[in-house]
Amino acid sequence: MQQTDQFVVSPLSYQPDYEVVATTERTCQQHLQQTLHKLSEISSQAATHAARSVHLKSHGLLTAEMQIYDQLPPAYAQGLFARPQTLPLIMRFSTVPGDILHDKPGTPRSLALKVVGVEGERLPGSEDAITQNFLFVNGASFLSSSVQVFLNNLKHLACSPNTSTELRHFLAQLFRSTAHLVESLKYGQQSQLNHLYQSQETNLLGETYISQDPIMYGDYMAKIAVVPIAHDLIALSNKPIDLFASDGLRKSIVDFFIKRTAVWELRVQLCTDLQTMPIEDATIIWPEEHSPYIPVARITAKPQIAWSPYRSRLIDDGMLFSPWQGLASHRPLGSVTRLRKMNYEMAKNLHALQENGRICEPKHLDDLC
Template sequence: MTASTPLRFDPSLERPEDDEAQVRDELIATMRSISETTYADGGHALRSVHAKSHALLTGEFEVLSGLPEPLAQGLFAKPGRYPVVMRFSTNPGDILDDGVSAPRGLAIKVVGVEGERLPGSEGDATQDFVMANAPAFAAADAASFLKTLKLLAKTTDASQTLKKAVSSVLRGAEAAVEAFGGKSATLTSLGGQPLTNVLGETFYSQTPYLHGSYVAKASLAPVSPELVALTGMKVDTHGRPDAHREEVNAFFSRSGGEWELRVQLMTDAEAMPIEDASVVWPEDQSPYVAVARLRVAPQTGWSEAKADVVDDRLSFSPWHGLAAHRPLGSINRTRRANYERSRDFRAERNGCPIHEPRSLETLS
């Protein structure tokens, strides 16, 4: 077997730890504490992570034709076009001034997807992709993530002035690291994310998933010239607490955008582990290959009306989808219950039922 041959999934590739259930419960409790704090402060229930949205977009998701068998799996088994919702965000569980920089997130909901469902999403017709703007997760597994989350939870009520000052210092430290060709997941996760345009980012699933009979990670990269031009472009946040929303609205008032969804198949179980989400899978062994195009026409990029629908009435989870794309590894196994609890907390506190859409018309 050559290094470029995709490996078929074997259950032995997943190795849950004995204390995983306890870690999951502590993660639920920690995330609940973040939600309780922000709800007490603002009277409105928010996501425990990725609370602030910067762009809320609708468009079309096109599965490409002519894909080879290892790529033509699950949602990608045959060509098709689907409505799609995109939610760009940043990591914290509270609504912060954009001068406090943090890793960016992207949640994608493909609507009208039929097939055998993942547990908990029976009867639905969506496929979600949950991504961030780094190729690997900041923590190796759920236990490591819990340690970081507990530290971040303690800062939920810290003043924004302090957070902006700390973020500025961390951005300087991260810039120094990058000047020497490196990148620190720790610095960016704590507030050192460069203040660049969110629309120019490439996003990654970071964690692995089934890809039918195979194992893969996914990414979404801008490909239309107007979006590519925004990659690395600095955003001035001085006196602009919602600078990213302003930039998004300015862009989509004059232009549409196009992205590629790409898949990286596992070809080496040691170099591309399932249980250690902090490992970047080497692209020289298995490059990301396009399997779909995502197109968004000019529109209002963010508005209170859109936020009322997408932020408050929708939830995104890697466990919303087809059984052919089951999430794998420690981080993903503990995510299922955490995402469900966060959704239920928001629905109960806000008195707003959360349902999976079957068409974009139901979002209006």
């Protein structure tokens, strides 16, 4: 475990008035619901099973263990991480767009964690579950700060079925090129952090994944990250892979786990200043000089079949990954996440209808072993 005593921060205790609901936020909900329903319809035409509106294509479906470190400083020993324990979890690597694209377009790559065996007061709607879900993207900031911009971006993706694939390929290139320009203007050529829509021609296992949207962290507010620490993973950072094959990303993960073990650290960045670390604007990268990412747990995934049709049926078809499925002490924060809550609820209902009600939160991972 990395020593944390050298880091001294004074995190802000959460106050309800830190969350500010814009007057336009509620008016966007109906439009967003229509857009997401359209995306699900488009995705369903490209899939033989119930389709998500986003994050449809999985590249890796792993079982792993999370070892929560002992002797954490009090501010970091919160919620799920309040005491040392080892818990099983699922790791799902996916692609953000809703349709099943060739891997070549530069679309954002995502990681979802579903930790099993979690105890504590739960968020409304998840009272019967014992899981905690965390969502990450391989970019430090969300491209859309406001719910209106987020909605407009989704509307671009919800195009007609006849042109969806071509348009999404074009949009992926456009987002990537625009992000490179913004990146160079804002941070210069030596930016420490990759943007959400950067070129995606490198191995997913070498990426650092960041929550982007803040969450409650017990008494405080935080962002979290999953960082590769095993030598075999670090060696894959920025390593190009063959994306000319339609499933190049999936193949790279499957090949890795034939014989090798992967180890990541889950790290937490506590909010210390609302001016430089805002709750409502997910485009702002929280400065690490104000509050560094501190290790709180280690995630280990041993050699396994990292993707199979069987695992896909159990996980892609039988589970949803929502940050609103978890502990009250880790409630999602921010306008974009509040608006996306409706997406998760609608997706669960639509998914369950298409899959004859087989959506569930797992009680164990025995079926995946």
